[in-house]
Amino acid sequence: AQSVTQLGSHVSVSEGALVLLRCNYSSSVPPYLFWYVQYPNQGLQLLLKYTSAATLVKGINGFEAEFKKSETSFHLTKPSAHMSDAAEYFCAVSERGSQGNLIFGKGTKLSVKP
Amino acid sequence: DAMVIQNPRYQVTQFGKPVTLSCSQTLNHNVMYWYQQKSSQAPKLLFHYYDKDFNNEADTPDNFQSRRPNTSFCFLDIRSPGLGDAAMYLCATSRGLAGEKAYNEQFFGPGTRLTVL
Numbered sequence: 001a002q003s004v005t006q007l008g009s010h011v012s013v014s015e016g017a018l019v020l021l022r023c024n025y026s027s028s029v030p031p032y033l034f035w036y037v038q039y040p041n042q043g044l045q046l047l048l049k050y051t052s053a054a055t056l057v058k059g060i061n062g063f064e065a066e067f068k069k070s071e072t073s074f075h076l077t078k079p080s081a082h083m084s085d086a087a088e089y090f091c092a093v094s095e096r097g098s099q100g101n102l103i104f105g106k107g108t109k110l111s112v113k114p
Numbered sequence: 115d116a117m118v119i120q121n122p123r124y125q126v127t128q129f130g131k132p133v134t135l136s137c138s139q140t141l142n143h144n145v146m147y148w149y150q151q152k153s154s155q156a157p158k159l160l161f162h163y164y165d166k167d168f169n170n171e172a173d174t175p176d177n178f179q180s181r182r183p184n185t186s187f188c189f190l191d192i193r194s195p196g197l198g199d200a201a202m203y204l205c206a207t208s209r210g211l212a213g214e215k216a217y218n219e220q221f222f223g224p225g226t227r228l229t230v231l
Contacts, residue, residue, distance in 0.1 A: 009154075032219075034219060036222075041225070043120075043223050044204065044206075045222070090157075094218060094219075100145060100208040100218025100219070101159065101162070102159075102220055104156035104157055106155070106156050107155070
């Protein structure tokens with residue numbers, strides 16, 4: 001069965017530093033891949049998605065992610081962290097040909113220090 | 115703006131007292147999902163509707179039921195809430211397109227936080 005692994009349940013960076021949140025998937029057939037952000041007491045907001053076009057995907061709020069088939073990875077990055085980026089981030093996959101059920105990683109909580 | 119709306123945002127109920135959470139969407143999507151999310155955990159899918167077809171996850175307790183009277187609305191009924199049912203409940207929608215090339219991102223509502231006293 002498909003699974004998603006997010007390394008690091010909690011990541012802390014300084015304001016202005018690089019943000020790197022890791023996500024690996026298990027499928028041998030590249031799935032559709034998503035990153036969602038969740039602020040406290042809010043729903044999930046889509047940051048970006050990979051749907052087999054460009055391997056480098058740009059999203060909202062300055063985030064981007066690169067799909068690497070050889071590494072079965074879809075890590076999320078942002079060159080310079082802002083205080084407002086503090087939130088929980090979820091990586092999710094959806095198998096091709098499915099109706100769209102998402103399989104979520106366990107999430108990574110990002111803290112940004114001033 | 116097209117969106118997913120959940121009411122209420124915060125719901126307090128008593129142990130064993132039935133409660134209904136509601137979700138509506140203006141996206142005209144085929145699929146509507148209900149998730150339960152406990153603190154510091156990923157959302158857990160309870161069930162979803164593809165149009166009127168109901169799909170229950172195998173481990174969803176019988177205490178949880180759902181209704182979808184039309185395309186726009188979907189309800190989550192908790193028949194006898196226990197303390198362990200206190201959580202954030204998220205509604206989501208997707209287009210539900212079929213086919214190998216169809217990707218179906220999900221659009222989430224703001225959630226309803228349920229407290230059980």
